Amino acid sequence: MLEFLSWLAILWGGLIVTIQLTAATVVLTVLLSAAVAVGGVHPWKVVRIIARGYADLFRSIPLLALLTFVYFGLGSFTAHLGLPALWLAVFALTLSESAYLSENYRAGLEAIPRTQWEDARSLGLKWRQTVILIVLPQAIPPAIPTTLNATIGIIKDSSLASIIAVSEVTLIATQLVSATFLPLQVYLTLGLMYLALIVPLTILSARVERAFSGTSASRGAVPLEPAVPGGAH
Amino acid sequence: MGLKEIVSELLTGGLVTLEVATGAWAVSVTFGLLLAMLREVGVPGMRWPALVTTTALRSVPQLVVLYILYFGLGAVGINVPPLLAAIVGLGITDGAFSAEYYRASLLTVSASQRDAGYSVGLSRVATFRRVVMPQAVPYMVPPWLNSFVGLLKTATLASAVGVPEILYDGSNIIDQTGKIVYVMVIIILIYVVVTMPLARFVGILESRRRTTVGT
Numbered sequence: 001m002l003e004f005l006s007w008l009a010i011l012w013g014g015l016i017v018t019i020q021l022t023a024a025t026v027v028l029t030v031l032l033s034a035a036v037a038v039g040g041v042h043p044w045k046v047v048r049i050i051a052r053g054y055a056d057l058f059r060s061i062p063l064l065a066l067l068t069f070v071y072f073g074l075g076s077f078t079a080h081l082g083l084p085a086l087w088l089a090v091f092a093l094t095l096s097e098s099a100y101l102s103e104n105y106r107a108g109l110e111a112i113p114r115t116q117w118e119d120a121r122s123l124g125l126k127w128r129q130t131v132i133l134i135v136l137p138q139a140i141p142p143a144i145p146t147t148l149n150a151t152i153g154i155i156k157d158s159s160l161a162s163i164i165a166v167s168e169v170t171l172i173a174t175q176l177v178s179a180t181f182l183p184l185q186v187y188l189t190l191g192l193m194y195l196a197l198i199v200p201l202t203i204l205s206a207r208v209e210r211a212f213s214g215t216s217a218s219r220g221a222v223p224l225e226p227a228v229p230g231g232a233h
Numbered sequence: 234m235g236l237k238e239i240v241s242e243l244l245t246g247g248l249v250t251l252e253v254a255t256g257a258w259a260v261s262v263t264f265g266l267l268l269a270m271l272r273e274v275g276v277p278g279m280r281w282p283a284l285v286t287t288t289a290l291r292s293v294p295q296l297v298v299l300y301i302l303y304f305g306l307g308a309v310g311i312n313v314p315p316l317l318a319a320i321v322g323l324g325i326t327d328g329a330f331s332a333e334y335y336r337a338s339l340l341t342v343s344a345s346q347r348d349a350g351y352s353v354g355l356s357r358v359a360t361f362r363r364v365v366m367p368q369a370v371p372y373m374v375p376p377w378l379n380s381f382v383g384l385l386k387t388a389t390l391a392s393a394v395g396v397p398e399i400l401y402d403g404s405n406i407i408d409q410t411g412k413i414v415y416v417m418v419i420i421i422l423i424y425v426v427v428t429m430p431l432a433r434f435v436g437i438l439e440s441r442r443r444t445t446v447g448t
Contacts, residue, residue, distance in 0.1 A: 184305035
């Protein structure tokens with residue numbers, strides 16, 4: 001029992017890094033996804049092609065391959081600058097997760113009826129004003145549960161950062177395994193820690209989702225595509 | 234090592250990736266359908282175990298599940314070969330997510346269909362197999378394909394337990410030759426060439442299903 005508590009204390013340090021890694025990634029991912037989503041409905045074709053191409057490209061690259069690439073490719077460069085590997089993980093995670101989240105955001109933008117864009121235009125609003133004043137205020141609330149689900153995915157995916165030597169909780173657990181030779185117990189403890197972190201978020205996300213779907217027109221429809229936290233596969 | 238050798242070496246790893254993804258896909262579909270049925274058909278006493286399993290498998294990172302299956306079980310005398318650990322680990326975690334889609338597909342078949350099955354004397358199992366499933370399958374095709382595309386990508390995680398899939402091979406080649414960018418770009422290109430058209434195809438299927446079947 002005492003041993004178990006000491007493990008928790010050791011893993012706690014890694015959990016803090018996991019949370020930091022997740023927080024930084026979520027903030028950057030939300031910003032980048034919003035930009036890519038708006039780019040995806042931009043009146044200029046070039047911008048649309050770039051935005052959608054980005055989403056298509058990074059959704060087809062496995063996250064672990066991207067992490068490895070960024071680590072091998074930029075690792076020596078950032079080490080020279082004194083940046084820790086954590087930032088490389090944030091960079092790779094953001095690139096990958098944004099590709100998925102931006103698609104969800106874009107679907108949200110496209111759910112705003114076409115007529116609203118036309119009405120705004122006929123009132124003399126410019127495209128940018130339409131986006132900021134008309135479209136975003138309606139698109140942001142339904143995007144909250146999606147963003148929560150993405151956060152859950154990012155917490156889970158951040159465990160891959162252990163492969164590139166970021167001392168988040170999975171790496172700390174692996175080090176603990178080398179010290180104790182008790183992989184089953186240590187990794188099960190690690191699994192429980194992830195559960196403790198993610199289950200409350202899942203419940204919150206389901207609640208928020210229900211709160212928003214109550215107002216939508218799809219009420220009572222068969223959920224063909226229920227939103228489940230997927231993360232970057 | 235020239236370009237030719239590197240590519241052929243990586244394609245060998247690519248075949249292992251395909252093996253992992255296909256195996257995991259079979260596990261995922263079976264396990265996901267089982268979970269969906271347990272929740273839908275309502276086997277007594279199985280509701281909670283199914284819910285706990287689903288929650289656990291959805292909340293714990295796949296890498297950690299692989300570590301538990303491979304290193305964890307290995308340490309208590311249950312030696313799981315790396316390939317099997319990867320196939321089972323990736324399969325059950327993916328299945329826990331897909332179960333939700335399968336459940337939704339099963340829900341598209343109205344309850345009266347099931348009642349009709351019972352009223353002509355079919356058993357529960359026969360009704361499910363002969364009446365419900367055939368009508369639900371068209372809705373399951375897109376999630377099946379999505380699962381496979383996703384698993385092609387998550388198969389890279391198998392490298393963490395020593396399965397010589399494409400990324401594992403790539404890291405070895407990098408160690409031998411030092412050609413980091415070269416090797417990584419080839420791996421990414423292989424992935425883009427394979428998964429991008431597949432994902433597109435699934436997208437088209439999904440939007441078609443929505444317009445033809447409708448709701």
